[in-house]
Amino acid sequence: MLQPRLLAPLRALKRAIGPAxxxxxxxxxxxxxxxxxxxxxxxxPPTSFSRTTTLSPLSQVxxxxxxxxxxxxxxxxxxxxxxxxxxxxxxxYVVPGCIIFRQRxxxxxxxxxxxxxxxxxxxxxxxxxxxxxxDPQMHPDRKYIGVVFEKDEKLPHPRHLPxxxxxxxxxxxxxxxxxxxxxxxMATIDETHGTRITSVQAVNAAEGPQLRPGYMYREANWQIGxxxxxxxxxxxxYDRNNRWLAWRKRKARADRAAQMKSLKGKKKAGKKAK
Amino acid sequence: MAHxxxxxxxxxxxxxxxYSRSLAGVQRHGFHSTAVAADEKAPAESTSEPFYKSPDPSxxxxxxxxxxxxxxxxxxxxxxxxxxxxxxxxxxxxxELPYQCFQEARKILQADREEKLADIQKMEVRIANxxxxxxxxxxxxxxxxxxxxxxxxxxxxxxxxxxNDPLVKRKFEDGQGKGFDVSxxxxxxxxxxxxxxxDMSKPIYQYLADQKWREYRxxxxxxxxxxxxxxxxxxxxxxxxxxxxxxFGKHQIQPGEFVTAKTTTVPPKLDxxxxxxxEKLVTIAVVDPDVPNVETDxxxxxxxxxxxxxxxxxxxxxxxxxxxxxxxxxxxxxxxxVAQKGSPYHRLSLFILEQDGSKPLxxxxxxxxxxxxxxxxxxxxxxxxxxxxxxxxxxRTLWDDTTQEVMEQLGFEGADMELRRKKVExxxxxxxxPSSFR
Numbered sequence: 001m002l003q004p005r006l007l008a009p010l011r012a013l014k015r016a017i018g019p020a021x022x023x024x025x026x027x028x029x030x031x032x033x034x035x036x037x038x039x040x041x042x043x044x045p046p047t048s049f050s051r052t053t054t055l056s057p058l059s060q061v062x063x064x065x066x067x068x069x070x071x072x073x074x075x076x077x078x079x080x081x082x083x084x085x086x087x088x089x090x091x092x093y094v095v096p097g098c099i100i101f102r103q104r105x106x107x108x109x110x111x112x113x114x115x116x117x118x119x120x121x122x123x124x125x126x127x128x129x130x131x132x133x134x135d136p137q138m139h140p141d142r143k144y145i146g147v148v149f150e151k152d153e154k155l156p157h158p159r160h161l162p163x164x165x166x167x168x169x170x171x172x173x174x175x176x177x178x179x180x181x182x183x184x185x186m187a188t189i190d191e192t193h194g195t196r197i198t199s200v201q202a203v204n205a206a207e208g209p210q211l212r213p214g215y216m217y218r219e220a221n222w223q224i225g226x227x228x229x230x231x232x233x234x235x236x237x238y239d240r241n242n243r244w245l246a247w248r249k250r251k252a253r254a255d256r257a258a259q260m261k262s263l264k265g266k267k268k269a270g271k272k273a274k
Numbered sequence: 275m276a277h278x279x280x281x282x283x284x285x286x287x288x289x290x291x292x293y294s295r296s297l298a299g300v301q302r303h304g305f306h307s308t309a310v311a312a313d314e315k316a317p318a319e320s321t322s323e324p325f326y327k328s329p330d331p332s333x334x335x336x337x338x339x340x341x342x343x344x345x346x347x348x349x350x351x352x353x354x355x356x357x358x359x360x361x362x363x364x365x366x367x368x369x370e371l372p373y374q375c376f377q378e379a380r381k382i383l384q385a386d387r388e389e390k391l392a393d394i395q396k397m398e399v400r401i402a403n404x405x406x407x408x409x410x411x412x413x414x415x416x417x418x419x420x421x422x423x424x425x426x427x428x429x430x431x432x433x434x435x436x437x438n439d440p441l442v443k444r445k446f447e448d449g450q451g452k453g454f455d456v457s458x459x460x461x462x463x464x465x466x467x468x469x470x471x472x473d474m475s476k477p478i479y480q481y482l483a484d485q486k487w488r489e490y491r492x493x494x495x496x497x498x499x500x501x502x503x504x505x506x507x508x509x510x511x512x513x514x515x516x517x518x519x520x521x522f523g524k525h526q527i528q529p530g531e532f533v534t535a536k537t538t539t540v541p542p543k544l545d546x547x548x549x550x551x552x553e554k555l556v557t558i559a560v561v562d563p564d565v566p567n568v569e570t571d572x573x574x575x576x577x578x579x580x581x582x583x584x585x586x587x588x589x590x591x592x593x594x595x596x597x598x599x600x601x602x603x604x605x606x607x608x609x610x611x612v613a614q615k616g617s618p619y620h621r622l623s624l625f626i627l628e629q630d631g632s633k634p635l636x637x638x639x640x641x642x643x644x645x646x647x648x649x650x651x652x653x654x655x656x657x658x659x660x661x662x663x664x665x666x667x668x669x670r671t672l673w674d675d676t677t678q679e680v681m682e683q684l685g686f687e688g689a690d691m692e693l694r695r696k697k698v699e700x701x702x703x704x705x706x707x708p709s710s711f712r
Contacts, residue, residue, distance in 0.1 A: 096698050127698070160510040162563070163503050167693075171568050174615055174692035 094124040111146030390435035436478040484549035498530040512663040517547040536676035541595035541608035553587040580606040616693035626665030
């Protein structure tokens with residue numbers, strides 16, 4: 001394991017002193033070279049030789065003497081302002097949906113009658129007057145933005161009192177649910193306009209086969225979708241405990257898979273035969 | 275670890291089988307634990323008829339037989355895994371188990387129990403002495419303060435004496451020893467699995483049940499009533515100490531669940547579990563703090579049920595709101611809650627309020643004064659009659675398919691009306707002063 005690494009410096013050593021040894025008198029006597037090849041005394045001589053630049057052609061190091069490009073603009077970045085901050089001050093009147101504060105992260109938390117948006121924007125949920133406050137009983141460090149109904153109301157409210165709410169609703173006569181009928185797409189062929197596909201209202205959607213998108217006389221898509229219902233076909237509801245049915249299905253699937261696999265194998269075999 | 279277990283398993287199995295063979299004769303002749311009582315029953319049955327004909331609830335492990343048992347009104351005991359394990363085990367009582375360390379540990383526990391029993395006896399004598407001493411000698415105030423404290427200490431000692439007994443723990447977990455009729459429960463359709471408790475008249479089982487309730491169910495309840503703001507809206511505060519379960523028909527309603535209008539036409543049944551000794555007289559109130567009022571642009575309160583002087587104790591927990599007596603308990607009978615179409619959800623909060631000193635309230639006076647469902651405030655009642663909230667529950671209703679029908683049955687005014695959001699008038703567009711711009 002260790003041998004190749006230990007031998008590499010030795011090779012370098014040989015390369016350095018080899019030609020000289022060949023041309024002139026050997027600088028190091030032959031017996032010493034022989035002893036150098038023995039691993040036990042290896043570490044000492046190579047370290048003294050490898051310091052020289054001529055001896056390390058394989059291990060080149062490039063120091064960071066050149067600066068990376070583009071540093072001149074590094075400290076002058078100044079992106080456009082994001083227009084963050086308070087949009088409504090304390091005591092200002094707001095209506096539902098009114099944005100009160102834009103921020104990155106939750107510098108402010110939504111308090112009473114306020115909501116927080118996807119980008120942590122605080123907005124009003126009820127009409128009223130904006131309050132910026134802290135609620136140490138709720139959280140010791142957080143700052144809240146709330147909306148109160150009365151102009152001189154203070155936040156936070158005492159915790160034992162009922163919450164103050166507004167209904168904000170009006171009573172209107174109830175409308176029955178109109179779920180009957182469906183609107184539809186129809187195709188019309190005209191001398192002047194050519195073929196046009198238009199959507200028609202539920203009341204005008206004719207029954208039965210009409211000229212429809214795809215240039216054929218057929219029923220509407222929703223009617224096709226209800227064909228099973230019309231025919232009185234009922235799907236068997238899935239029963240988790242019906243293990244008999246589950247076993248049959250599993251078996252059928254396994255059989256089919258096995259069949260397909262066998263077919264696949266045959267095809268391959270046929271190809272190979274060719 | 276796993277390796278040692280694997281290595282020692284055959285040895286242990288061998289030991290076990292040897293023991294069961296050698297002790298088979300002893301087993302028949304009775305140990306005093308319940309585990310063996312069940313074991314004794316099983317072989318007797320097996321000799322007369324096959325297991326599947328009359329499965330043992332403590333040994334049955336196949337789902338089919340379990341279902342058969344449950345149809346008959348008997349619930350299998352413990353987990354299926356344990357039942358399956360018991361089938362193969364020799365079911366030795368603790369005294370006979372061949373583990374030395376285990377037996378040494380048992381000895382320590384038993385010594386502790388002996389100590390506690392001696393303490394209990396001492397305490398009982400002391401209580402008797404204090405009760406016997408005339409009030410002139412030690413003063414009325416001292417006696418009044420001393421006796422309850424001593425009783426509480428006695429209960430604590432009783433709990434400490436039994437807390438380390440594995441059989442007590444097992445009985446509690448299996449729900450054995452509770453004095454209720456299984457068949458009657460099955461008839462009402464309430465699932466027996468919920469009642470994994472022991473004999474609730476004993477302090478140890480009360481304590482264990484309380485711990486179990488506080489571990490999860492109470493936390494959920496407190497979270498629901500505080501997050502849904504029932505607590506500041508209906509009452510200023512409530513520290514539940516009784517476990518309350520609410521059933522409509524046979525369905526248990528979890529705190530805060532949405533319930534359809536048709537389900538709530540019948541009054542609910544309650545299961546109020548007290549975890550302390552004695553009987554308490556309670557007032558039960560169901561309040562809806564979300565009745566929309568379009569005129570005032572606010573929400574009103576409506577009391578859907580009010581009953582006073584309802585006795586509950588650790589053993590008698592069932593309260594059927596339809597079965598309470600109309601002459602002495604029910605002040606306002608059940609009014610099915612309905613939510614108008616489009617209105618925000620209604621929180622129907624149920625409160626169990628302990629009457630002061632468990633003394634009965636004057637029913638006729640209460641009935642005479644509390645007549646208007648919409649005018650009653652629970653806070654006022656609490657102050658007036660010195661009530662203390664000890665239990666709570668909550669369910670919600672919203673307009674659904676069945677509401678219209680229920681409204682017609684009730685003659686609910688405003689059934690043909692629907693609530694819509696008021697149109698928001700936008701703020702006038704304010705042009706900023708252009709001179710201030712750059």
